[in-house]
Structures are given as C-alpha cells and as structure tokens.
Amino acid sequence: MRQCAINENIMGMIIKIAWRNIWRNIMRSLVVIGAIIIGIWSIIFLVGMVNGMIESYINNAIKNEVSHIKIHHPDFINDKESKYFISDITAIKNEVDSITGVKAVSYKTITNAMISSSHAGRGIMAIGVVPKYETNVSGVSQKMIAGKYLTDTKKNQILISKRTAKKLKVKLRSKVVLTFQNLDNEITMGAFRVVGMFETGNNIYDESIVFVCQKDLNTLLDINGNGHEVAILIDDLSELDSIQAKISKMYPDLLVRNYKEVQPELALFQSQIKMAGIIYMVIFMLALVFGIINTMMMAVLERVRELGMLMSVGMNKMKIFMMIVVETILLAMVAAPVGLILGYMTTSYFNKNGINLFFYSEEGMKQFGFDNFIYPNVPTDTYWQLVVAVSLTALLGSLYPAWKAIRLRPVEAIRGSFETRDGLMVWLFKFLRNKIRSIWT
Amino acid sequence: MDLIVTKGITKIYNPNKIPVHALQGIDLTIKKGEFTAIVGPSGSGKTTLLNIIGGLDRQTEGTVWIEGTDLTNLSDNKLIDFRKNKIGFVFQSYNLIPVFTAAENVGFIMLLQKRSKNEIDTRVLNLLKSVGIVEQMNKRPNQMSGGQQQRVAVARALASKPKFVLADEPTANLDSKSTTDLLDIMENLNKKEDMTFIFSTHDQRVIDRAHRVITIEDGKVVSDVNSSIN
Incomplete structure (x- = not known):
C-alpha cells in the first residue's frame, strides 16, 4: 500500500x-x-x-614582577625607603610556605639605587633575592640571554637586562657600581660584577631593575635578616582571595595584596x-x-x-x-x-x-x-x-x-x-x- | 439549499482618489451542487466577485452569506478560519508550495485543520487517486506538468472538505488535453460528491461544460443562464 x-x-x-x-x-x-x-x-x-x-x-607581570600575592611593610608602598623592612622575613617565608595552596615563596630586599659604569649611570631599582627561592617564584631565571643566573656561592654578582647593559655600555663580567642610601641615610656603594643578562619581554620593566643576591644588598643596607617583600605564588588562581585572607589574618601589621591590587591595570x-x-x-x-x-x-x-x-x-x-x-x-x-x-x-x-x-x-x-x-x-x-x-x-x-x-x-x-x-x-x-x-x- | 447569497455587492477601488467601480450591486444565489461559470471580459469584475465570495476581499457595500453566515461581520482571524474550513481555492497559476511534494501540498491544509495523521494519510491518497495523480505523489511541483500541478491544486482545494470550490481561471495556463482532463475530474467530483464549483473563466471549454453561466460586464450581472441538469 x-x-x-x-x-x-x-x-x-x-x-x-x-x-x-x-x-x-x-x-x-x-x-x-x-x-x-x-x-x-x-x-x-x-x-x-x-x-x-x-x-x-x-x-609575564605575575611571573616576572608581581607574583600572585605580596607582603610589604605598610609604609613601604608609598615610600620605598630601606627602613620600612619586614623583620625576621625568613620565618614569615617558612610560615607562608606551609599554607595549603601556596606553590612557592621568596623574599627580597628592595631599594632605589644608581647604577654606574665607566660610561654612564642611571637610576634603577635593586632587588636583592635569594636565588634558590627566587627561581621558584620568578621567571627571570628562564629569561637569561647571556651568562647565568645568580648563585649563592659568589659575592657581589649582578644581573642586568640587555637594554641596561646597552645603555651602560657594559658586557658580561664588567663591573658596575650600585649607589644607595643605607638605614642611616648615608650614601653607600658596592661594586658588582655582571654575571648574566636577561630579557623579560617588558622593556619598561627590564630597564628599571637589576638583581643582586639579598645577602650582599642586606650587608650594604645594614638590614641583615630582614627584607622588604615576600612574594608568593599559588597553585590555583581561584583560591587567591582565600589564601590572601589567610595571610592577612596571620600578619595583621603587614600589608598583604594580591596582584590586582599591586598592579590595578592588570x-x-x-x-x-x-x-x-x-x-x-x-x-x-x-x-x-x-x-x-x-x-x-x-x-x-x-x-x-x-x-x-x-x-x-x-x-x-x-x-x-x-x-x-x-x-x-x-x-x-x-x-x-x-x-x-x-x-x-x-x-x-x-x-x-x-x-x-x-x-x-x-x-x-x-x-x-x-x-x-x-x-x-x-x-x-x-x-x-x-x-x-x-x-x-x-x-x-x-x-x-x-x-x-x-x-x-x-x-x-x-x-x-x-x-x-x-x-x-x-x-x-x-x-x-x-x-x-x-x-x- | 442556498449555499451562497450575495445582496447588492458593490466594490469600489481607490474610493478617495480615482474611484474604480469593480462591482455594482451584484445579487446572486448559488445552490449546493452547482457547477457555475462566471464569465465576462477582462476587467468586468469576475475575479473581484470570486475574491469577495471567497472572503479574500471585502466589499464596499452589500452582504455575502455563506450557509447563512454573514462574512461582513467576521473578523480577519475568523475569516481565515472560515476560508480554511469552508472554501477550497484553485488558482490560475496553481500556487503550490514548491518545496513540498504533491502529497504534502494536499495534506498541508488538513494539518492546518488539525486532523489526525491517519485521516490525513487516507484522504490525501484518496484525493490524489480521484484526480488521477497518485503516481506523482512524491514529486515536487517543478517535476510535474502544468496539468498535473493543477490537479494537485484541485486535490488540495478539496482536502479541507470545503462547502464549495472557487476556481479563478483554472484552465488559463493549461493545454487542451489537460483542460479536458481537469474539467472531467471536477465534473465527476461535482456529480459524485455533489461538490459545488464556481469558476471565473474566459475559456469556452469551461463555459461549455458549466451548468450555469453568469455573465458579468462592467461590474453588473448581464445574464444568468441555467442549463442545470441537476
């Protein structure tokens, strides 16, 4: 049919x-x-x-500059003077490291400085890092284009960017001088040897910073055992607020900020x-x-x-x-x-x-x-x-x-x-x- | 029984500009089972009259009753329902849905009437048989000849079980063989099922087969010859 x-x-x-x-x-x-x-x-x-x-x-900003969370002395944000340091920063590093969800922690000493070579000089920010901790938090060690990253073994090493090296007309193993104020507001200086050059991809950032070992910088600044910044990386970005709140609670006298607060443009x-x-x-x-x-x-x-x-x-x-x-x-x-x-x-x-x-x-x-x-x-x-x-x-x-x-x-x-x-x-x-x-x- | 009654139908186009009097007081009565041709020269008002009887257009004056229902008082939506259930249309250029097969073109109307699937299937098959086109049921209009398409159009017009079928120049685009076949089919349906057909036409072959011939000129009925054998 x-x-x-x-x-x-x-x-x-x-x-x-x-x-x-x-x-x-x-x-x-x-x-x-x-x-x-x-x-x-x-x-x-x-x-x-x-x-x-x-x-x-x-x-890039998180890896090279801001991390996920940062801890500072509250006054350090407005006035980056050496006196606004965090005491016993190693203990804080260890305590924060034990928080669940924290991937890596490092601490640094930061100061405004003048870097000079025999040809030129310029204002920069000197960051004193502990290499073994810093490499876990910062990506700068992977951005080396010449030489090697800082080590704990040698004294007075410095990492500068390729652009800074060009402006100062220095090469690897050249000597540069860092000049800054110590805790007593007296001018102090140290000679550092260029052991490596980096390029993060952010020219503004590259031109404004140099890395040295924290113990060298602390000695010059006379703040041994202390530091200005604790940088924290976390495992899961969704836990950012809860981990930040936890750390804030642990250190009510310190300023704990996430990367959005550190760099609002992000x-x-x-x-x-x-x-x-x-x-x-x-x-x-x-x-x-x-x-x-x-x-x-x-x-x-x-x-x-x-x-x-x-x-x-x-x-x-x-x-x-x-x-x-x-x-x-x-x-x-x-x-x-x-x-x-x-x-x-x-x-x-x-x-x-x-x-x-x-x-x-x-x-x-x-x-x-x-x-x-x-x-x-x-x-x-x-x-x-x-x-x-x-x-x-x-x-x-x-x-x-x-x-x-x-x-x-x-x-x-x-x-x-x-x-x-x-x-x-x-x-x-x-x-x-x-x-x-x-x-x- | 009086199926269609018109009283004093007047239609004026462009009443506010240059008025055209398409119909001037048409009084007609069409009984059930009639096989009627409305004839007249171009512009005489045949199609206008058919459109008004079919509820497609509204008259300027006068009244149309279909089985006692005054079309003048029906709202647009009720008029659509009225057309769907009471009137079958066959158009000069077939007007089939080109993307549907012959069967779908016929069954579509019954879907609009929310008939059951079984009923639709059976009726579509019977209608296509009755118009002699069952072999083409799965073909689309562009795969059929003009005569075949017009037969599908007749089957479609009958699908809704209308009270009467209005056919506007149904043979105008057909050759002589197709015209004869189509008229045979419609005459058969008229005889066997007592279906009322009203044509507007110029075609002498249609006029010769009609049982009643109403001639319109200048919007007026000038003759109404009933040679009904019913």
Missing part, C-alpha cells in the same frame, strides 16, 4: 517548509551563512587574540577582555542583522504568491510569522556550528603554536609588556555568548521580514503584488503629512 509522507504536526510542517526554503536559493542562503560563519570565526579569533595578549601581559585589563568581547559581538550583531533582514526580505518578496496562497487557504498570521522566523533561525543554526568549530580549530592551533608578532614590531610590543608570541585563548563563555548572540540576531533580523509577510493582503499577494497593509509607521507618516498639509493650506 502506498504511504503518504504526511506524518507531522503543523509545527513540524512549518519547520520542514522553513528548512527546505533555505535551500531554494542556495547562493543567497550561502551568502548569509558565509557572513555568519566569518563573523563568528572573526569574533572568536579576535577575542582569542585579545585574551591571549592580555593573559601574556598578566602572566585587573583593568582582565575586565577589558570581557568588555571587548561584548563590544565585538554587538558590532557583529548589528552588521549581521542588516544582512539577515536583506536576505529574508528578498525571500519574502520572492514568495509573495506562495504567502498569498497560504493566507488564502487558511494559514493564520501567527503561523506565517513563525515560518519566516524559523527559517531565519535555521539559517543561523546551519552557520553557527561551522563558525564555532572553525573558530575553535583556529584558536586551538594558534594556542599550541602561537602567533609570532615579531614581524609586526618586536620593540613595539615589548615596550608594552607583551610577548612576541601570542597564544590565543578563548574562554568557554565566549562560545555560549556567541550562540546566544547569533540566535538573538537571527530572531531580530527575522522580525521585520516576518512582519512584512503578515501585512500582505492575500488577494494582492496571490497575484504577486507586494502591496502591504499600512503599518504603524506608514500610518504615522500619512497622519503627519496630512496634518502638515492642513496647516500649510
């Missing part, structure tokens, strides 16, 4: 018409699908790039990533909505007779409206997964291999603390936000064509005429025009 293919409900039938209608004019549908795919892909890539750049900046950057993503999406939606309106208006114009017939035989306005909306949403549903997968694949590839911005401008990027290699990284949220954004855009873009479709007069539409009933805007226009005419005459 023959079988008919009518085994759906009316909604199923509307979806079927809408789906098949998409493929009636393949080229036109592909243009919109292509626009959605490129839009989604470009947003994912852009968000990934911005995210990767900011993450690189933040990670927090600002992080919030900007989200904002930038939203702005991209809004721009994309705006551009796309007009594309969708255009395509769907063409689709409606092309099917005026068909719509007229559907209205004539008893399809109500709601169903006609639904048909256009469903068609647009299906169009977006075809494009969205492709765009999302393409975006995911592209960012995953570059996340592994990095994008080399060296060709663009090596110095330019480094000046602002970014690496030459950017590793795009897209948060999972972005994919969901895009799904919602595309669905909303499709819905928004379908409203006007769907509205025009239900305003068709069946009797005109059957003949292929696109004459619609007057909408609110037309009515308003005519009303105002008549009013103006009556006033004029």
Whole structure:
C-alpha cells in the first residue's frame, strides 16, 4: 500500500517548509551563512587574540614582577625607603610556605639605587633575592640571554637586562657600581660584577631593575635578616582571595595584596577582555542583522504568491510569522556550528603554536609588556555568548521580514503584488503629512 | 439549499482618489451542487466577485452569506478560519508550495485543520487517486506538468472538505488535453460528491461544460443562464 509522507504536526510542517526554503536559493542562503560563519570565526579569533595578549601581559607581570600575592611593610608602598623592612622575613617565608595552596615563596630586599659604569649611570631599582627561592617564584631565571643566573656561592654578582647593559655600555663580567642610601641615610656603594643578562619581554620593566643576591644588598643596607617583600605564588588562581585572607589574618601589621591590587591595570585589563568581547559581538550583531533582514526580505518578496496562497487557504498570521522566523533561525543554526568549530580549530592551533608578532614590531610590543608570541585563548563563555548572540540576531533580523509577510493582503499577494497593509509607521507618516498639509493650506 | 447569497455587492477601488467601480450591486444565489461559470471580459469584475465570495476581499457595500453566515461581520482571524474550513481555492497559476511534494501540498491544509495523521494519510491518497495523480505523489511541483500541478491544486482545494470550490481561471495556463482532463475530474467530483464549483473563466471549454453561466460586464450581472441538469 502506498504511504503518504504526511506524518507531522503543523509545527513540524512549518519547520520542514522553513528548512527546505533555505535551500531554494542556495547562493543567497550561502551568502548569509558565509557572513555568519566569518563573523563568528572573526569574533572568536579576535577575542582569542585579545585574551591571549592580555593573559601574556598578566602572566609575564605575575611571573616576572608581581607574583600572585605580596607582603610589604605598610609604609613601604608609598615610600620605598630601606627602613620600612619586614623583620625576621625568613620565618614569615617558612610560615607562608606551609599554607595549603601556596606553590612557592621568596623574599627580597628592595631599594632605589644608581647604577654606574665607566660610561654612564642611571637610576634603577635593586632587588636583592635569594636565588634558590627566587627561581621558584620568578621567571627571570628562564629569561637569561647571556651568562647565568645568580648563585649563592659568589659575592657581589649582578644581573642586568640587555637594554641596561646597552645603555651602560657594559658586557658580561664588567663591573658596575650600585649607589644607595643605607638605614642611616648615608650614601653607600658596592661594586658588582655582571654575571648574566636577561630579557623579560617588558622593556619598561627590564630597564628599571637589576638583581643582586639579598645577602650582599642586606650587608650594604645594614638590614641583615630582614627584607622588604615576600612574594608568593599559588597553585590555583581561584583560591587567591582565600589564601590572601589567610595571610592577612596571620600578619595583621603587614600589608598583604594580591596582584590586582599591586598592579590595578592588570585587573583593568582582565575586565577589558570581557568588555571587548561584548563590544565585538554587538558590532557583529548589528552588521549581521542588516544582512539577515536583506536576505529574508528578498525571500519574502520572492514568495509573495506562495504567502498569498497560504493566507488564502487558511494559514493564520501567527503561523506565517513563525515560518519566516524559523527559517531565519535555521539559517543561523546551519552557520553557527561551522563558525564555532572553525573558530575553535583556529584558536586551538594558534594556542599550541602561537602567533609570532615579531614581524609586526618586536620593540613595539615589548615596550608594552607583551610577548612576541601570542597564544590565543578563548574562554568557554565566549562560545555560549556567541550562540546566544547569533540566535538573538537571527530572531531580530527575522522580525521585520516576518512582519512584512503578515501585512500582505492575500488577494494582492496571490497575484504577486507586494502591496502591504499600512503599518504603524506608514500610518504615522500619512497622519503627519496630512496634518502638515492642513496647516500649510 | 442556498449555499451562497450575495445582496447588492458593490466594490469600489481607490474610493478617495480615482474611484474604480469593480462591482455594482451584484445579487446572486448559488445552490449546493452547482457547477457555475462566471464569465465576462477582462476587467468586468469576475475575479473581484470570486475574491469577495471567497472572503479574500471585502466589499464596499452589500452582504455575502455563506450557509447563512454573514462574512461582513467576521473578523480577519475568523475569516481565515472560515476560508480554511469552508472554501477550497484553485488558482490560475496553481500556487503550490514548491518545496513540498504533491502529497504534502494536499495534506498541508488538513494539518492546518488539525486532523489526525491517519485521516490525513487516507484522504490525501484518496484525493490524489480521484484526480488521477497518485503516481506523482512524491514529486515536487517543478517535476510535474502544468496539468498535473493543477490537479494537485484541485486535490488540495478539496482536502479541507470545503462547502464549495472557487476556481479563478483554472484552465488559463493549461493545454487542451489537460483542460479536458481537469474539467472531467471536477465534473465527476461535482456529480459524485455533489461538490459545488464556481469558476471565473474566459475559456469556452469551461463555459461549455458549466451548468450555469453568469455573465458579468462592467461590474453588473448581464445574464444568468441555467442549463442545470441537476
């Protein structure tokens, strides 16, 4: 026995018409699908790039400068004088090290100093570190481009950046002199031998600091057994606040700050990533909505007779409206997964291999603390936000064509005429025009 | 029984600009089971009259009763429901849904009426058989000839079990063989199922087969010849 293919409900039938209608004019549908795919892909890539750049900046800052949490004497923040030190800093280091979730701890002595060579001199910040602890917290030891990192065995070693070396016109094993004030505000100085040169990728940072062993600096400053800063790395960033609170409770007289408080611009950057993503999406939606309106208006114009017939035989306005909306949403549903997968694949590839911005401008990027290699990284949220954004855009873009479709007069539409009933805007226009005419005459 | 009654139907297009009097006081009564042709030259008002009887357009003056229901008083939404359940339409250019098969084009109307799946399946099959196109049931309109498409359109018009079928120039795009076949099918349905057909047409072949011929000129009925054998 023959079988008919009518085994759906009316909604199923509307979806079927809408789906098949998409493929009636393949080229036109592909243009919109292509626009959605490129839009989604470009947003994912852009968000990934911005995210990767900011993450690189933040990670560099955390690794090389700020750590996750820092402990200081409260007055040291405003006035970096040697007298604002933390007493018995080794004990604090050991206590903090025993907190669950703390990955590594180091302590430092910090002082403003003048570095001089036989050719030049400049103001810098001298950081006295304990090499065996510092290498666990700071990434500087991995950024050596010449010589080696500090060791505990030799006295008066100094690490300077490549840029500082260039400005001072010194090489490895050259001698430089550090001059600073000690606890009694007397000028003191020490000769240090350059044992290594580093390059962190952040030119501003590189030019402003030098590293020496803490015991050498403490001797010159006369603050043996003390220090100015405890730097802490933690295992899981989500525990930042709880660990910070714990440490604050342990040392109520000291100032315990996380990296966002130490460098507020890092927090600002992080919030900007989200904002930038939203702005991209809004721009994309705006551009796309007009594309969708255009395509769907063409689709409606092309099917005026068909719509007229559907209205004539008893399809109500709601169903006609639904048909256009469903068609647009299906169009977006075809494009969205492709765009999302393409975006995911592209960012995953570059996340592994990095994008080399060296060709663009090596110095330019480094000046602002970014690496030459950017590793795009897209948060999972972005994919969901895009799904919602595309669905909303499709819905928004379908409203006007769907509205025009239900305003068709069946009797005109059957003949292929696109004459619609007057909408609110037309009515308003005519009303105002008549009013103006009556006033004029 | 009076199926359709019109009283003083007047239709004026562009009443505020340059008025065009498409219909000027049409009084008609069409009984159940009639096979009627409305004829007249182009612009005489045939299609306008059909549109008003079919609830697709509203008259400027006058009243239309279908089985005692005054269409003038029905809201747009009620009129849509009325058309869906009471009237079958056959259009000059078939107006099938191009993305649907013949079976889907016929069954679609019944889905709108929320009929059961079994009923839809059975009726679609029977209707396609009755118009002699069951072999083409899974073909889309672009895979069928004009005559075949118009047969699907007739089956679609009958699918909703309407009280009458309005056919606006149904043979205008058909060759002579297809016209004869289509008229045979409609005449058969008229005889066997007592289905009322009202055509607007120029086609002499349709006029020759009609049992009643209403001639309209300048929006007025100028002759109404009933050669009914019923």
